[in-house]
Amino acid sequence: MPERPRIPLSNPEISGNEWLYVKKCLDSAWVSSAGSYVNEFEKNLSGMVNKQHVVATSSGTAALHLALLSLNIGAGDEVLVSDLTFAAPLNTIRYCGAEPILVDSDRESWQLDPELIREFLRKQCARSTRGLINQTSGRRVAAILPVHILGHPGPESQISELASEFDLFVIDDISETLGAKVRGRPVGGGATVACYSFNGNKIVTAGGGGALATNESAVAERAFYLSTQAKDDPIFYGHNEIGYNYRLTNLQAALAVAQLERLEEFVERKRAI
Numbered sequence: 001m002p003e004r005p006r007i008p009l010s011n012p013e014i015s016g017n018e019w020l021y022v023k024k025c026l027d028s029a030w031v032s033s034a035g036s037y038v039n040e041f042e043k044n045l046s047g048m049v050n051k052q053h054v055v056a057t058s059s060g061t062a063a064l065h066l067a068l069l070s071l072n073i074g075a076g077d078e079v080l081v082s083d084l085t086f087a088a089p090l091n092t093i094r095y096c097g098a099e100p101i102l103v104d105s106d107r108e109s110w111q112l113d114p115e116l117i118r119e120f121l122r123k124q125c126a127r128s129t130r131g132l133i134n135q136t137s138g139r140r141v142a143a144i145l146p147v148h149i150l151g152h153p154g155p156e157s158q159i160s161e162l163a164s165e166f167d168l169f170v171i172d173d174i175s176e177t178l179g180a181k182v183r184g185r186p187v188g189g190g191a192t193v194a195c196y197s198f199n200g201n202k203i204v205t206a207g208g209g210g211a212l213a214t215n216e217s218a219v220a221e222r223a224f225y226l227s228t229q230a231k232d233d234p235i236f237y238g239h240n241e242i243g244y245n246y247r248l249t250n251l252q253a254a255l256a257v258a259q260l261e262r263l264e265e266f267v268e269r270k271r272a273i
């Protein structure tokens, strides 16, 4: 049988301001985890995804990890998550010591099925002073983590309704779906925290990188704090908690700023294909 041509998920396309911004970044010598491109990237992405705060991270996986940590999700908690997914969201749930509950997808859309979540929450969970408890495991159900795969938004309004009915956080994994809209608004509108990836195989790339976006200033502050080694005293290097080295570099951000300028163009091209 003749070999079938491979169809790549997404190939980096570097023909805008990428060279210019990366050169400017190199000329400035601000190549590490502070600098004007990081700030510009956060500001531009915030406008594009319609959330007040953005924290740029070293990867999409780091963004997901920080989202969970910043919402105090940890041991004794459970998170409802898509089973048709890249492994990263599941890994990050386990990094925190929490347990994933896998939710099957809808046959038509391939996105997680909100009816299965509804049934689980209504029939298998009960409210208590600790929150919503999975009666089989005795653990708290803390959040829903929909993974919007392959450029298609999941059932956002149904997930939002369930989250508010049962007091759950929504962490949206939008790594594969930046630029998609739901009724004219950027996907992730119902998310407590929305997470993005800028890896080489995503719709826009920073080489490697990620971001989280939220309207909760306390969550954004906490995520930033944890992403920069949980530093309480910048002069004497005082630390009172476990932190991470999860910040995007200015060099990566320079590439990302140029790529973000072309998001609409990339989305249109993807639609045409």
Ligand SMILES: *Cc1c(COP(=O)(O)O)cnc(C)c1O
Binding pocket: 058, 059, 060, 061, 062, 085, 086, 088, 089, 147, 173, 175, 176, 197, 198, 199, 208, 209, 210
């Ligand atoms: C790529 C991807 C991630 C992880 O992003 P990295 O930047 O590679 O860490 C997470 N979730 C989904 C759905 C992805 O496709």
